[in-house]
Amino acid sequence: MSEEIVKCLTDELKYSAGDAEYYAKQLAEYDDIANEFLTWRKNQNYDYSPALEIDGWTAKKIHERNRNIDAVTVFMTMYWLRVDPDYVKSELETGFAVK
Amino acid sequence: MAQGERTSAEVAPADADNNTSWDELDKADETPIDNPEDTPESDNSQVETDDKGDWSDFDAPTEKDELGDKGPQYELIEPLPMGELSPGKSPIPDELTSQEIGQIVGGRESAIKPDLKRLHNTVKAYEASVFDGKALSATDRALIARFGGEKFIKEQLELTLAQRYNEGQVISAYYSNRGRISQREMWALNYWAKQAGKSVANYAKERMEYYNNEKVRAIDIATTQLRADGRFDPDYLTLDEADLVMDYDQDGLEYDACGRIYRERRAHTLAYLADRDNGQIKGSPAMQRDVDLAIRYLCREKHRSASELGEYYRELAEHIYHPNANDRAETRSYVDNLIKKIPQAEIDRAADSLGPDGKNYAAMVKTLEHTFKKLFKLESVGIKVIIDTSDEDKEGTFGFYSPTSKVLQVNAKYIETCMRNDYKNSDEEYVATKVINEIADTIAHEFLHAYQEEYGKLHSDKRGEMYVINGFDYISAEDSYSKYRDQTMERESFDMGGKFGSMVVSSYLLKKGGRR
Numbered sequence: 110m111s112e113e114i115v116k117c118l119t120d121e122l123k124y125s126a127g128d129a130e131y132y133a134k135q136l137a138e139y140d141d142i143a144n145e146f147l148t149w150r151k152n153q154n155y156d157y158s159p160a161l162e163i164d165g166w167t168a169k170k171i172h173e174r175n176r177n178i179d180a181v182t183v184f185m186t187m188y189w190l191r192v193d194p195d196y197v198k199s200e201l202e203t204g205f206a207v208k
Numbered sequence: 209m210a211q212g213e214r215t216s217a218e219v220a221p222a223d224a225d226n227n228t229s230w231d232e233l234d235k236a237d238e239t240p241i242d243n244p245e246d247t248p249e250s251d252n253s254q255v256e257t258d259d260k261g262d263w264s265d266f267d268a269p270t271e272k273d274e275l276g277d278k279g280p281q282y283e284l285i286e287p288l289p290m291g292e293l294s295p296g297k298s299p300i301p302d303e304l305t306s307q308e309i310g311q312i313v314g315g316r317e318s319a320i321k322p323d324l325k326r327l328h329n330t331v332k333a334y335e336a337s338v339f340d341g342k343a344l345s346a347t348d349r350a351l352i353a354r355f356g357g358e359k360f361i362k363e364q365l366e367l368t369l370a371q372r373y374n375e376g377q378v379i380s381a382y383y384s385n386r387g388r389i390s391q392r393e394m395w396a397l398n399y400w401a402k403q404a405g406k407s408v409a410n411y412a413k414e415r416m417e418y419y420n421n422e423k424v425r426a427i428d429i430a431t432t433q434l435r436a437d438g439r440f441d442p443d444y445l446t447l448d449e450a451d452l453v454m455d456y457d458q459d460g461l462e463y464d465a466c467g468r469i470y471r472e473r474r475a476h477t478l479a480y481l482a483d484r485d486n487g488q489i490k491g492s493p494a495m496q497r498d499v500d501l502a503i504r505y506l507c508r509e510k511h512r513s514a515s516e517l518g519e520y521y522r523e524l525a526e527h528i529y530h531p532n533a534n535d536r537a538e539t540r541s542y543v544d545n546l547i548k549k550i551p552q553a554e555i556d557r558a559a560d561s562l563g564p565d566g567k568n569y570a571a572m573v574k575t576l577e578h579t580f581k582k583l584f585k586l587e588s589v590g591i592k593v594i595i596d597t598s599d600e601d602k603e604g605t606f607g608f609y610s611p612t613s614k615v616l617q618v619n620a621k622y623i624e625t626c627m628r629n630d631y632k633n634s635d636e637e638y639v640a641t642k643v644i645n646e647i648a649d650t651i652a653h654e655f656l657h658a659y660q661e662e663y664g665k666l667h668s669d670k671r672g673e674m675y676v677i678n679g680f681d682y683i684s685a686e687d688s689y690s691k692y693r694d695q696t697m698e699r700e701s702f703d704m705g706g707k708f709g710s711m712v713v714s715s716y717l718l719k720k721g722g723r724r
Contacts, residue, residue, distance in 0.1 A: 128691060131530040175604065175689075182689040199706045200693070203626065203646065206606045207685040207692075208653045208705065 110147070111137035117150050122181065132181050135188055142191070146184045155183070163190040166201070175205040326351055331364045338365070339391055370399040379415045521677070524670070528678050528696045536699070543703040546583070546656075547711070554579045558648065559715035566640050566716060569620045569647050570595050576648065580655035584662070590614050591658055593651075599625040604685075607650040609657040611679070616654045620647055641713050649709030653701040660697050 111133050118129035137143045145161045145168060155169035171183045182205070189197040200206075330351040336342040344352070352361050373396045381389050382397060389397070394408075401411035512520065527535050558579065561571040577593045580586070591614045596602075599622040606626075607618045627642040634642075664675035678697045685692040692698055 124688075127530065128688075132690065177604070177686075178689045182693075185690045195706075199649070199702060200689075202630070202642075203606065204604065204630065205685075205689050206626070206646075207604050208606045208608070208650050208701065 110140070110143045114143060114146060117147075118181065121150070122179065124181075132185065136181075136184055139188065139191065142184055142187050145187070146180065149180050149184070161187065163187050164194060166190055171201070174201060178205050327355060327364070330355060331361060331368055334358075334361045335365050335368070335392075366395050366399040369393075369396040372396070375400060375415065376419050379412055379419060382412050383416050524673060524677060525681075528674050529683070529691070529694065531694060531696070531699060535696075539696070539699050539703055543700055543707060546704065547707055550579065550583055550708075552715075555711050555715050556719070558712055559719055562644065562716060566644060566720065569624075569643070572644070572647065572712075573618055573620070573651055576651045576655075580652065580659075584655060584659035586655070586658055586662060589658065589662055591616050593618070595620050597621045606646060607654050609654040609661075611658075611661040614658075616651075616658060618647060618650050618654070623647055623650065641717065644716055645709040645713045647709075648712035649705035652708035653705030656701045656704045657697060660700070 114133035114136055115126075115129045118124040118133060119126060124132070136146050141161050148157050149155060149168065155167075155172050160167040160169060166187065168183050168187060171186050172178065186197050186200065330348060333342075333344055333348040334352065337344045337348075352358055355361055369392050373393055375396075378389060378393045378397055381393065397408055397412065400415075401408045404411050406414070531539070554575075558572050558575045561575045562568050563571065573593065573595050581591065591609075594615060594617045596617055596619045599619070602619050602622040605619060606623050607616070609616045623646045624643045627639055627646060631639045631642055660675045661679060664672050664679060666672070674696050678695055682697070683691045683695050693702065
């Protein structure tokens with residue numbers, strides 16, 4: 110699954126090989142998050158169901174906080190909600206504010 | 209009079225036996241000369257061509273690379289002041305004084321005055337034949353003869369080229385390219401050297417020393433001025449200039465701020481960049497040369513080979529942009545230690561400054577400005593803190609720090625608007641704490657950025673190198689929010705802001721509770 114994500118990141122989202130490998134490795138750590146990412150890839154939107162929910166957040170809800178963020182940020186936020194919610198607490202509260 | 213120069217009395221006269229009239233020449237057939245033996249000989253067969261070639265076996269400019277000493281043996285008109293003529297424009301003005309014309313033709317000005325245009329055109333044709341391989345027409349050849357022969361035209365061409373080029377640039381190119389300059393530039397250089405009565409090598413050396421001294425003087429003035437203005441930033445210096453400044457020992461002037469650390473800082477960024485782009489540096493030749501110097505300098509300083517240096521930067525970049533669990537833990541621990549240094553009294557003071565209604569954000573920012581400048585020892589950096597009271601055109605930006613202008617801005621009004629929108633269903637008190645939290649968070653965040661910037665300038669340890677490289681190769685949120693958020697500088701600042709904001713809010717709520 111990691112390879113498929115790497116391919117998507119490099120070919121479609123134009124990530125560098127190093128960046129793609131780094132983020133794909135984390136997204137592929139959890140099958141449900143990786144599957145959701147691939148579902149997004151297939152649909153190119155967040156309107157699928159059933160949708161994975163972590164701490165009350167779905168990919169769609171996260172994207173609604175800031176429609177400018179890319180899919181990697183959306184699913185990495187889900188990853189962090191599972192691994193270390195504090196890491197993304199501020200982003201979710203401020204709508205991914207830039208400082 | 210410099211050695212090697214001769215007086216105008218020795219100027220070769222125009223060919224007195226040449227009976228061809230100018231009118232006849234004008235009407236003459238323009239057919240090019242086919243016989244290669246008829247093309248003018250050049251004394252410059254040793255001169256490098258425009259093709260720079262392989263420099264690997266090149267040691268230093270030598271006499272044999274230069275023009276021989278068969279150059280003109282007579283005095284020419286004085287060159288016009290540099291800058292008066294734009295490149296490509298004829299150095300021979302339409303109107304010359306009788307004296308100047310006399311210098312050209314040895315006293316036969318009455319014969320030649322109407323024909324200066326022809327002289328100019330002849331020199332142009334001769335230039336094309338020498339440098340561009342274009343054959344001379346029969347008319348051109350006849351004109352050359354009429355003007356006194358090839359020797360005279362050749363000298364005119366040298367003069368033309370000497371006026372066309374900037375001497376400083378030619379000398380600099382001669383040294384930086386190890387003698388490999390274009391033929392035209394070499395002719396110009398040869399002319400200047402002859403005028404000074406020196407060999408090209410000696411003349412170039414002498415003039416390079418002069419320009420270096422001038423450069424040092426210019427840097428001296430610039431750095432003194434920048435320092436006086438409080439905006440001294442040696443980042444604007446090239447490595448060469450930094451070297452010059454370092455080597456230049458002048459009484460009464462200290463170049464501490466432009467010393468080793470700054471030089472290393474610039475070298476780091478360049479070496480990192482070179483490695484990131486697989487050695488394919490895009491940019492000016494000066495930039496590429498800087499990269500080369502930077503790598504050589506760092507290899508020497510760090511006792512590493514170039515490949516080891518590359519490996520080192522790749523590893524450093526991984527820690528910056530692709531943090532692992534240890535890197536993240538290190539960030540948390542580092543920020544915790546920073547926060548521990550802030551006395552609780554300072555945090556309480558900031559909370560107090562909000563006033564009874566908890567809305568005097570400007571006062572809180574002012575208090576925190578003092579706190580963070582003291583904590584990070586930034587009092588002398590000249591950071592200007594701005595509280596923006598407009599919420600227009602912020603596009604998700606809560607604040608920023610500009611290392612160039614040293615402006616630290618907190619978009620307080622915009623933060624308040626965002627919080628009110630996000631928590632419109634919450635009570636006023638809750639919204640107020642969110643606003644306080646975010647403003648305090650943002651100011652701590654931006655002050656840490658300022659500190660990172662200054663730390664990178666003053667320290668060459670691993671952290672300093674990371675800040676320098678991250679600052680140089682900064683990823684904006686527009687590129688990818690995840691990448692933006694993960695890079696060292698933002699990772700630390702987000703951590704710092706998040707923790708600090710909560711602390712101010714806790715203090716505020718505690719005091720508010722106590723007041724009730």
